Amino acid sequence: MTLIRGFALGLGIVAGAGSAGAQSGVPGDWPAYGRDRGGERYSPLTGITRANVAKLVVAWEYSTGEAGVETGNSTSFEATPLVLDGVMYVSTPLGKVIALDAESGRERWATDLQVDRRRSFGDFTSRGVSLWSDPAARPGTPCARRVFAVTIDGRLFALDAVDGRRCAGFGDRGAVNLRSGLRNPPSETEEYEVTSPPAIVGGLVVVGSAVADNRRTDATSGEVRGVDARTGAIRWSWDPVAQDSADPAWRTWTGPNAHRTGAGNAWSVIAADSARGLVFVPTGSASPDYFGGERKGENRYANSIVALRAATGKVVWHFQTVHHDLWDYDNASPPALTTVVRNGRRIPVVIQTTKTGMMYVLHRETGAPLFPVEERPVPKSTVPGEEAWPTQPFTSGITPLSPHRWSADSAWGPTPADQAACRERMAKLRNEGIFTPPSLEGSLVVPSNIGGAHWGGVAVDPGRQIVVVPVNTIAAAVQLIPHEEFMRLRDTPGYRLEGSQYTTMHGTPYVMRRELLIGPGKAPCTPPPFGLLVAIDLATGARKWATPLGAFAPDAPAAWGSPNLGGPIVTAGGLVFIAATLDRRIRAYDIETGKELWSAPLPAGGKATPMTFRGRSGRQYVVIAAGGDGERFGKSDRIVAFAVGKE
Numbered sequence: 001m002t003l004i005r006g007f008a009l010g011l012g013i014v015a016g017a018g019s020a021g022a023q024s025g026v027p028g029d030w031p032a033y034g035r036d037r038g039g040e041r042y043s044p045l046t047g048i049t050r051a052n053v054a055k056l057v058v059a060w061e062y063s064t065g066e067a068g069v070e071t072g073n074s075t076s077f078e079a080t081p082l083v084l085d086g087v088m089y090v091s092t093p094l095g096k097v098i099a100l101d102a103e104s105g106r107e108r109w110a111t112d113l114q115v116d117r118r119r120s121f122g123d124f125t126s127r128g129v130s131l132w133s134d135p136a137a138r139p140g141t142p143c144a145r146r147v148f149a150v151t152i153d154g155r156l157f158a159l160d161a162v163d164g165r166r167c168a169g170f171g172d173r174g175a176v177n178l179r180s181g182l183r184n185p186p187s188e189t190e191e192y193e194v195t196s197p198p199a200i201v202g203g204l205v206v207v208g209s210a211v212a213d214n215r216r217t218d219a220t221s222g223e224v225r226g227v228d229a230r231t232g233a234i235r236w237s238w239d240p241v242a243q244d245s246a247d248p249a250w251r252t253w254t255g256p257n258a259h260r261t262g263a264g265n266a267w268s269v270i271a272a273d274s275a276r277g278l279v280f281v282p283t284g285s286a287s288p289d290y291f292g293g294e295r296k297g298e299n300r301y302a303n304s305i306v307a308l309r310a311a312t313g314k315v316v317w318h319f320q321t322v323h324h325d326l327w328d329y330d331n332a333s334p335p336a337l338t339t340v341v342r343n344g345r346r347i348p349v350v351i352q353t354t355k356t357g358m359m360y361v362l363h364r365e366t367g368a369p370l371f372p373v374e375e376r377p378v379p380k381s382t383v384p385g386e387e388a389w390p391t392q393p394f395t396s397g398i399t400p401l402s403p404h405r406w407s408a409d410s411a412w413g414p415t416p417a418d419q420a421a422c423r424e425r426m427a428k429l430r431n432e433g434i435f436t437p438p439s440l441e442g443s444l445v446v447p448s449n450i451g452g453a454h455w456g457g458v459a460v461d462p463g464r465q466i467v468v469v470p471v472n473t474i475a476a477a478v479q480l481i482p483h484e485e486f487m488r489l490r491d492t493p494g495y496r497l498e499g500s501q502y503t504t505m506h507g508t509p510y511v512m513r514r515e516l517l518i519g520p521g522k523a524p525c526t527p528p529p530f531g532l533l534v535a536i537d538l539a540t541g542a543r544k545w546a547t548p549l550g551a552f553a554p555d556a557p558a559a560w561g562s563p564n565l566g567g568p569i570v571t572a573g574g575l576v577f578i579a580a581t582l583d584r585r586i587r588a589y590d591i592e593t594g595k596e597l598w599s600a601p602l603p604a605g606g607k608a609t610p611m612t613f614r615g616r617s618g619r620q621y622v623v624i625a626a627g628g629d630g631e632r633f634g635k636s637d638r639i640v641a642f643a644v645g646k647e
Helices: 250-253 414-426 483-490
Strands: 058-061 075-077 083-084 087-091 096-101 107-113 124-126 130-133 145-150 154-158 175-177 199-201 204-207 224-228 233-237 272-274 278-282 304-309 315-320 337-340 345-353 357-361 373-379 391-395 443-445 460-463 466-472 476-482 501-503 508-518 531-537 543-548 569-570 573-577 585-588 596-601 611-614 620-631 636-642
Touching: 058 596, 083 130, 083 611, 130 199, 130 508, 199 224, 199 272, 199 278, 315 466, 357 391, 460 569, 466 569, 476 483, 483 508, 508 585, 569 611, 585 620
Parallel strands: 075 124
Antiparallel strands: 058 636, 075 620, 083 087, 087 096, 096 107, 130 145, 145 154, 154 175, 199 204, 204 224, 224 233, 272 278, 278 304, 304 315, 337 345, 345 357, 373 391, 443 476, 460 466, 466 531, 476 508, 501 508, 531 543, 569 573, 573 585, 585 596, 611 620, 620 636
């Protein structure tokens, strides 16, 4: 984890994403995080078009009431609201689940699940809820339709969608404690979090977790669980660190303590394919992120896209995007299930973008790449006790989404002094391009730990065969410092502690130091644009267009773009909607050209993924949680809905 989904098999309210056209029973609704459970984020609505998008105005706003609440750590309002049958459902960082009238924003009910606000969770957020209708329940009976919400502290709740009351027959008075029964239990509450809504398939709620980075070699284990949607009973548990010696992945963890390794968890959104009975799990790095001397080998199934049999949790196939991760290159982006049309043949695929800035397009049934992937040699580690894996998988058929190398000569700054300082800083770092391992002298890591492609993920226009993805281009510096040396350095007058993140990495000989490469003028040392919105042609793998995304500062040139966190959506109206940027605006782009067509200010950064729906009046709305993060993105607790202004 980095700080900074209609009817199918009679079991759900949304079609299991078996194809690009998997939609809800009502085409105007948005009933899952990615609209369909496969995560395309494509809406068939055409009420907002290139011709009228400039007329979008605020239709309503809603405040959750959390903006002024003091917490142990800054919270970030990142939820994507869901809309089904005229009702909007949203969750907040502090554990509120709220139902609104979708067209007016008026509150219908609110349930407080009582998260301890004094805790200091590393990624204090909730990205939304999931919805399910029980086909065995008589319509109108309690909990016939359920809202599944997972709080940051790892409790899974089933609530009645009508009134927000807990479903009494689910778990313990409507809740399941996901912290219980883990192979490696959390050493403290904050070490184990859940930030993403669960997947739902075949009457099961499939849920992952977020594990705090870099604390210890045997961090909390990252099991994915399948939970009975009616009773809350855990039906299966799958561990990304192989525990069965008969599993081929077992041999990819070597050393006496390797199988005690933690994390490898899935903190992003899990995609579901009800028609095939599969869930697609994006896993992250094993613990700790930056030193793998206690977990030598490839470390499969960490840093992978893993297809699990939804009914049993058994592995069907997997594809590893990073071997033996030493860079915090989690698969942070949600997988997206869609259909590629090639020579008139429709091929079901899963798309996974990564922090490495690469995009993998894999056959959904086998995991075989549709575009070439090749193993290329990468730099060796010089850190005693470490064995970096000698090769990594590169997408040779799809151009990288973000840069893979910056030299000291390419150092940038808004002034000559900034540029000189950045050049001097970069020249001191080990720098052999992407996959340069952490080192004792310090290494330039590009893409940085925030990505490349990040947790904002992709949006797919299945008709146009276009994938749109936001990326970052900035680099980081990572250094491993022997424990004894660090203890001496921190007491040395003049040693700079501020501006960097330090983690102890218990069980290793090293302390990790990490910082984004930022110059004296508070601008990145790597050249702009600092953030991009990129479109890839699914037919060829070629880049269709790329445009700077957002503005770094109010007076900054548009060509600079902005570092960004948040996702895009696309519509049949030919539009891409995204917020995500530091300048606290939401934008619309032409999906064919990348031209910006509209933007509007927000009360804080929309560090979230928007959604769109059609109300009963026929009017189309675009909605964003504009809550910021209490830091560079600002602070708010508002949901903002836009619609074309009435004449």
